[in-house]
Amino acid sequence: MVASTGFLRGNDIFSNALDGKANPPRLYGRKWDKTAKRHLWANPWCVFCLRRGIRTLATVCDHIVPHRGDPKLFWDSQNNWQGLCASCHNSVKQRQEKSGKVSGCDKDGWPLDPNHHWRTDDKENKD
Ligand SMILES: [Zn+2]
Numbered sequence: 001m002v003a004s005t006g007f008l009r010g011n012d013i014f015s016n017a018l019d020g021k022a023n024p025p026r027l028y029g030r031k032w033d034k035t036a037k038r039h040l041w042a043n044p045w046c047v048f049c050l051r052r053g054i055r056t057l058a059t060v061c062d063h064i065v066p067h068r069g070d071p072k073l074f075w076d077s078q079n080n081w082q083g084l085c086a087s088c089h090n091s092v093k094q095r096q097e098k099s100g101k102v103s104g105c106d107k108d109g110w111p112l113d114p115n116h117h118w119r120t121d122d123k124e125n126k127d
Helices: 010-017 030-042 047-051 071-075 086-090 092-099
Strands: 060-063 081-084
Touching: 030 060, 030 081, 047 081, 060 086, 081 086, 086 092
Parallel strands: none
Antiparallel strands: 060 081
């Protein structure tokens, strides 16, 4: 609580938004809502929970690779969308984006992170 006032300085937010770049195209909207909902209908289970052997209804359509305003990544439902439950989206995914690693194990005890050395040791082509 002590540091929270210095943390969110309005000026930083505005200077970021007005960095000389044109406004990014508006991606979230009615079209997104509709398409994302359809994706969750077709893929109803949280991907992260499923890997741990748990079935939880997905409520958030998440971008696997953060799109950062890139319309190609944003609309790539085939490769870049996954259904997550709110809990996974708000905890696991945030941690993953910060650290670049996926935390946790699947139901067989294997690390969920595809880049974990347990999972990559069988690819012998590493330097
Ligand atoms: Zn989940």
